[in-house]
Amino acid sequence: MFKISLPIRYLIKRPISYLAVGAVALCVFIVVVVMTVMNGLVQEFSDLNHGYVGDCVVVSDSLVGFAHYEKFMSELQKQPFIAAVTPVIKTFGLVGSDATRSSLGLEVVGIVPQMHQLVTNFENTLYYNKGDAKDVFVPPYDANLPGCVTGVDLMYRRMADGSYNYVPFASKLPITISCFALTPRGAVVQMGRSAAINTRTFYFCDTSNSGLARVDTDSIYLPLDAVQQMTAMSGENPRVSALLLKFSAGIKLDDGVQKTQAMWNNFVESEGQSELAFLFDSVRVQSWKSYRREVIAPMEKEQVMMAIAFIMVGFITVFIIFVIFYMIINQKSRDIGVLKSIGTSAGSLFAMFLGFACLIGLAGSAIGSLGAWALLENANRLERLLFDKFGWQVWDRSIYAIGEIPSDINPAVLSLIVCSAVLACFLGATVPVLRGVRRNCADVLRVNQL
Amino acid sequence: MTKERPFLRCDNLCKSYRLGAAELHVLRSLNFSVANNEFVAILGASGSGKSTLLHIIGALDKPDSGRVIFDGEELLKFSGAKANEFRNKKVGFVFQFYHLLNELNVLENIMLPAMASSSILGWAACRGRVKKRAFELCERLGLADRLRHRPYELSGGERQRVAIGRALMNRPILLLADEPTGNLDSETGNGILDIFDELHRSGQTIVMVTHDERVAQKATRTVRLADGKIISEKSI
Numbered sequence: 001m002f003k004i005s006l007p008i009r010y011l012i013k014r015p016i017s018y019l020a021v022g023a024v025a026l027c028v029f030i031v032v033v034v035m036t037v038m039n040g041l042v043q044e045f046s047d048l049n050h051g052y053v054g055d056c057v058v059v060s061d062s063l064v065g066f067a068h069y070e071k072f073m074s075e076l077q078k079q080p081f082i083a084a085v086t087p088v089i090k091t092f093g094l095v096g097s098d099a100t101r102s103s104l105g106l107e108v109v110g111i112v113p114q115m116h117q118l119v120t121n122f123e124n125t126l127y128y129n130k131g132d133a134k135d136v137f138v139p140p141y142d143a144n145l146p147g148c149v150t151g152v153d154l155m156y157r158r159m160a161d162g163s164y165n166y167v168p169f170a171s172k173l174p175i176t177i178s179c180f181a182l183t184p185r186g187a188v189v190q191m192g193r194s195a196a197i198n199t200r201t202f203y204f205c206d207t208s209n210s211g212l213a214r215v216d217t218d219s220i221y222l223p224l225d226a227v228q229q230m231t232a233m234s235g236e237n238p239r240v241s242a243l244l245l246k247f248s249a250g251i252k253l254d255d256g257v258q259k260t261q262a263m264w265n266n267f268v269e270s271e272g273q274s275e276l277a278f279l280f281d282s283v284r285v286q287s288w289k290s291y292r293r294e295v296i297a298p299m300e301k302e303q304v305m306m307a308i309a310f311i312m313v314g315f316i317t318v319f320i321i322f323v324i325f326y327m328i329i330n331q332k333s334r335d336i337g338v339l340k341s342i343g344t345s346a347g348s349l350f351a352m353f354l355g356f357a358c359l360i361g362l363a364g365s366a367i368g369s370l371g372a373w374a375l376l377e378n379a380n381r382l383e384r385l386l387f388d389k390f391g392w393q394v395w396d397r398s399i400y401a402i403g404e405i406p407s408d409i410n411p412a413v414l415s416l417i418v419c420s421a422v423l424a425c426f427l428g429a430t431v432p433v434l435r436g437v438r439r440n441c442a443d444v445l446r447v448n449q450l
Numbered sequence: 451m452t453k454e455r456p457f458l459r460c461d462n463l464c465k466s467y468r469l470g471a472a473e474l475h476v477l478r479s480l481n482f483s484v485a486n487n488e489f490v491a492i493l494g495a496s497g498s499g500k501s502t503l504l505h506i507i508g509a510l511d512k513p514d515s516g517r518v519i520f521d522g523e524e525l526l527k528f529s530g531a532k533a534n535e536f537r538n539k540k541v542g543f544v545f546q547f548y549h550l551l552n553e554l555n556v557l558e559n560i561m562l563p564a565m566a567s568s569s570i571l572g573w574a575a576c577r578g579r580v581k582k583r584a585f586e587l588c589e590r591l592g593l594a595d596r597l598r599h600r601p602y603e604l605s606g607g608e609r610q611r612v613a614i615g616r617a618l619m620n621r622p623i624l625l626l627a628d629e630p631t632g633n634l635d636s637e638t639g640n641g642i643l644d645i646f647d648e649l650h651r652s653g654q655t656i657v658m659v660t661h662d663e664r665v666a667q668k669a670t671r672t673v674r675l676a677d678g679k680i681i682s683e684k685s686i
């Protein structure tokens with residue numbers, strides 16, 4: 001009986017037990033909060049990248065792209081595992097505006113909006129055309145003018161709270177865009193004696209807010225055919241830089257990529273005689289993950305670093321708990337002697353003290369998890385409050401691509417952390433208890449008599 | 451009285467402690483026996499090995515050699531579980547410094563031996579009986595109005611009475627007391643000795659250790675421990 005009542009009394013009556021509970025709670029709290037935020041950031045970031053790219057890409061490393069894409073697209077579209085395919089050109093452009101008299105080197109992205117939105121999340125990144133990108137290149141003030149979509153950070157200021165100061169535009173806003181026309185061999189197309197640099201004027205119609213900082217500050221979207229003409233990728237054998245693919249529901253990413261790769265290999269073989277077949281050499285088939293690897297990997301690496309840092313915190317926790325238990329049980333070695341002198345078995349003593357350790361672990365974990373949950377639930381509200389009341393911004397939304405502080409606690413991660421904490425208490429208690437139980441109780445009881 | 455069959459007998463007990471290179475022989479082939487219903491006082495100077503002997507009799511310590519026969523059984527051959535049962539049921543220990551658990555109140559300290567030997571389910575069954583017994587003991591030891599107090603809220607004499615209550619909880623055959631009055635003033639000490647006297651009258655066998663001649667006089671038999679042996683016996 002006192003196997004239960006005594007541990008509870010120990011827990012309640014000794015201040016040091018509260019310290020132990022506090023230590024466990026703090027460690028659990030910190031680890032849960034950091035893991036949740038880090039996991040959330042990585043997850044959200046990778047979701048944004050997924051939405052930007054689609055499931056799979058057939059992409060050329062070369063600026064000149066590859067030809068015969070339409071034939072391969074129609075082959076893909078016949079496949080049940082493919083839900084949608086869209087062609088894309090990515091190239092460099094010089095972008096100037098009369099209004100700002102500025103000139104920027106940007107990434108020009110040629111897309112077919114009604115197809116692009118079937119593969120990517122493009123339609124939801126728009127502001128004026130949110131939800132449907134079909135008419136995104138049609139300026140509202142004059143349907144006959146050629147339109148363009150800019151990355152949101154090119155056009156509007158990002159406010160401290162992460163929103164944009166969208167100003168309604170009534171008049172037309174011309175933007176001049178120049179592209180380099182390259183031959184399939186990669187030479188700049190010559191027109192007469194000078195190299196051809198094709199310049200055209202487009203009219204601003206919308207912005208795209210993908211949530212990816214690099215994309216939103218660097219990209220300008222134009223209709224695919226316009227870009228093809230400006231880069232000399234149109235004509236008899238039109239070229240593109242990439243095909244973006246969306247797989248049907250239920251298709252595993254790796255399976256889909258493998259099937260696409262196999263189809264691509266067959267396609268390259270069947271088109272081997274083509275004049276532009278050499279362009280296929282620089283084409284790769286990749287999943288969105290490996291395609292965006294260079295941007296996602298650093299973040300994942302940070303997460304791994306964090307995990308390692310917090311495993312160290314975990315070790316410190318185990319050590320602190322070990323020290324606390326060592327002290328408690330050393331203080332209590334006389335009690336252990338007394339309990340032994342009245343015939344308590346070593347097993348019961350173990351059950352009692354390890355039960356005590358367990359209680360501390362559970363109480364600490366419960367408090368720590370609750371605290372973490374409370375903080376995360378209110379993190380965004382709290383952060384906004386601090387900003388509104390004191391102008392103090394913890395989470396600068398004008399810098400971070402991701403607007404909200406992630407707050408969804410992963411139950412698997414949480415239970416792992418709690419189990420580790422309880423285990424730490426167990427381990428921390430085992431050694432000193434073992435030592436206490438093994439000591440000769442005659443010696444322990446004689447101590448006070450010296 | 452000593453003609454009665456002894457129910458505790460120590461044969462040739464030897465115990466020595468190693469202190470660096472030197473060896474301290476505390477008990478040297480000691481022989482000692484106690485009969486039923488006796489109240490024996492072991493007298494000896496401080497450091498003569500009285501506590502060591504008492505610990506061996508109470509199965510809290512082991513001698514280097516020799517035998518302890520208790521109630522016809524050889525104590526030193528007990529298994530761990532049997533030794534636990536022996537400490538729990540057969541003997542009760544009273545220490546000079548009480549050794550109560552501070553986290554428990556008077557009643558719980560007294561009930562402790564009964565708690566220790568029962569499983570959780572068993573406890574539910576015997577709880578009422580144990581509590582009644584603890585109340586009785588408190589009544590008898592003059593602790594009736596102290597049931598919910600913590601040991602540190604009690605005087606030395608009261609603490610020692612709680613310790614006696616704990617020792618008596620499981621109705622031990624043998625009560626072992628190690629300088630039970632050593633930490634008390636003489637008046638309070640006399641009160642404790644009166645309790646022992648009364649217990650002895652009601653049939654309790656007691657072995658008490660002391661360095662105080664006057665305390666030893668309360669016993670029915672006094673033995674003297676010196677040089678690791680019992681050197682003289684005198685019966686009252």
Ligand SMILES: Nc1ncnc2c1ncn2[C@@H]1O[C@H](COP(=O)(O)OP(=O)(O)O)[C@@H](O)[C@H]1O
Binds near residue numbers: 468499
């Ligand atoms: N664990 C030990 N290690 C070394 N010496 C000890 C130990 N325990 C007791 N002693 C020594 O044994 C002698 C007898 O001790 P003890 O039985 O407590 O004497 P008493 O109770 O008669 O005062 C003392 O000299 C004491 O210092």
Ligand SMILES: [Mg+2]
Binds near residue numbers: 501502628629
């Ligand atoms: Mg002593």
